[in-house]
Amino acid sequence: MLLAPDLTPAPNSALKRVPRLDALRGAAIVWMAAFHFCFDLNHFGWITQNFHRDPFWTGQRTAIVSLFLLCAGLGQALALHQGQPWSRFWRRWAQVAGCALLVSAGSALMFPRSFISFGVLHGMAVMLLILRALGPRLPLWACLGLGLLACSAPQLWTHPFFDSRWTNWVGLVTRLPITEDFVPVLPWLGLMLWGYAAGRWLLDTRPAWLAGGLTAPLQPLALLGRWSLSFYMLHQPVLIGFLGAAATMRG
Numbered sequence: 001m002l003l004a005p006d007l008t009p010a011p012n013s014a015l016k017r018v019p020r021l022d023a024l025r026g027a028a029i030v031w032m033a034a035f036h037f038c039f040d041l042n043h044f045g046w047i048t049q050n051f052h053r054d055p056f057w058t059g060q061r062t063a064i065v066s067l068f069l070l071c072a073g074l075g076q077a078l079a080l081h082q083g084q085p086w087s088r089f090w091r092r093w094a095q096v097a098g099c100a101l102l103v104s105a106g107s108a109l110m111f112p113r114s115f116i117s118f119g120v121l122h123g124m125a126v127m128l129l130i131l132r133a134l135g136p137r138l139p140l141w142a143c144l145g146l147g148l149l150a151c152s153a154p155q156l157w158t159h160p161f162f163d164s165r166w167t168n169w170v171g172l173v174t175r176l177p178i179t180e181d182f183v184p185v186l187p188w189l190g191l192m193l194w195g196y197a198a199g200r201w202l203l204d205t206r207p208a209w210l211a212g213g214l215t216a217p218l219q220p221l222a223l224l225g226r227w228s229l230s231f232y233m234l235h236q237p238v239l240i241g242f243l244g245a246a247a248t249m250r251g
Helices: 019-043 055-081 086-110 120-137 140-156 185-205 207-211 216-226 228-250
Strands: none
Touching (some): 019 207, 019 216, 019 228, 055 120, 086 228, 120 185, 185 207, 216 228
16 A cells, blocks of 8 residues: 655655654643643642552553653654655654763662662663664564563563663563652563554555545644753743742642
8 A cells, every 4th residue: 555645755856754653742741741741839838748659640641641652653653654764764863861870870869768770761762772773674473463562571570680770671570669650671561562554554555544634623732742852951940930939839
């Protein structure tokens, strides 16, 4: 089946945006910002919630991270289909990895005893490398199977060796680390693999589902999705600064 023309850029051209994927990523960003706003309200004492144990909050966190990783996998399928060169991949990867280091530094200042050593951006940086190297070499069924194996691995085997900050990024921990965010390679690589498999399937069988346009109300989400990394890095300092100022005035 032929692919929709607007998903396949001309040789040497820039990769084309896919508004529907951008909008889906934008929706994840809005959900994440709302979640973090509630987390910050709790941190400053405006509300009292248990974000580490209450299923209402832990379930939302799982869903938000899952949506981000599915989008990342789908985006990699599109990038590879459009012929993204390694040079462009490395530029984007460096942005993600650099922002991950900034998140670690910033969280260490605010939460010195529970700083983020391997959160969502750290996990994405490692998983993108794995997917970029293995994805093009795997048939669709292997992506699905390896995704299932990755999701199941922490339930099948764990070891105390993986409980330190230097090794817990693998994910085979016997206990969860004390940290503000933790997105290890296992099981989360499975979600990115499934997103990648979904992207390949859509490109092969349902390209119109990706290539279609957006209604006017959804276009702001697509714009936000194009700048997801910038928004991710800026929204918490803005929210924390605003709520911190409000808490000072309240006190």
